[in-house]
Amino acid sequence: MANVSPTRGDITSHPDVSEMRARYARMLGGRDVALVDGPVFLLGLYCAVSPWILHYTASQPALVPHNLIVGIAIGLLALGFTRAPERMYGLSWAFCAVGVWMIIAPWVVGSGPDAGVALNNIIIGALAVILGAMCAGTAARSAPAP
Numbered sequence: 424m425a426n427v428s429p430t431r432g433d434i435t436s437h438p439d440v441s442e443m444r445a446r447y448a449r450m451l452g453g454r455d456v457a458l459v460d461g462p463v464f465l466l467g468l469y470c471a472v473s474p475w476i477l478h479y480t481a482s483q484p485a486l487v488p489h490n491l492i493v494g495i496a497i498g499l500l501a502l503g504f505t506r507a508p509e510r511m512y513g514l515s516w517a518f519c520a521v522g523v524w525m526i527i528a529p530w531v532v533g534s535g536p537d538a539g540v541a542l543n544n545i546i547i548g549a550l551a552v553i554l555g556a557m558c559a560g561t562a563a564r565s566a567p568a569p
Contacts, residue, residue, distance in 0.1 A: 459504070459554055459557055459558055459561075460501055460504050460505045461501075462550075462554060463497065463500065463501035463504060463518070463554050463558075464497075464498055464501035464502070464505075466497055466501075466547065466550055466551060466554065467494045467495065467496070467497030467498030467499075467500070467501055468494065468498055469494070469547070470490055470493055470494030470497055470525070470547050471490065471491050471493075471494025471495055471498065472494070473490055473494070473543055473547070474486060474487040474490050474491070477539060477540065477543055479537075479539070479540050482537070482540070483529070483533045483534070483536055483540055485532050485533055485534065486528070486529065486532055486533045486536070486540065486544075489528060489532045490544075493521065493524075493525060493528075496521065497518070497521065497551065500514060500518055500521075504558065512558055512559070512561075515555050515556075515558035515559035516555065516559050517555075518551060518554070518555035518558065519551070519552050519555035519556055519559065521551055521555075522547075522548040522549065522550070522551025522552035522553075522554075522555055523548060523552060524548070525544050525545075525547050525548030525551060526544065526545050526548035526549065526552075527548075528544055528548075529541045529544045
């Protein structure tokens with residue numbers, strides 16, 4: 424009869440211990456910017472609801488769906504950064520491009536935006552550029568050497 428009693432041995436005797444340690448290190452390697460995921464998500468959430476918070480739905484009707492769609496996209500990027508960081512941090516530079524687009528969008532998408540609308544999108548865009556650069560810099564620093 425086989426010995427099936429539960430034993431609580433040390434894992435160092437496991438034949439695949441070195442491979443398991445390497446896999447664990449790879450999984451945690453992309454989590455260097457875990458503190459950025461939350462602010463990116465909150466930035467996307469604010470971007471999506473900002474037309475209603477700042478009450479420019481009537482004065483800039485073209486920017487309402489624009490900010491909603493871009494805010495949802497930023498939120499989805501944040502969820503992707505959280506769910507699969509090793510695959511998504513390549514999109515950090517794209518997130519920077521979204522930030523630049525948010526800065527110029529009031530004049531491209533909107534029509535004669537007032538100072539509040541322009542400042543809102545400039546702040547959202549600048550934060551997106553900063554957070555995207557932080558994600559890209561950390562991803563480049565933590566990438567395995569060839």
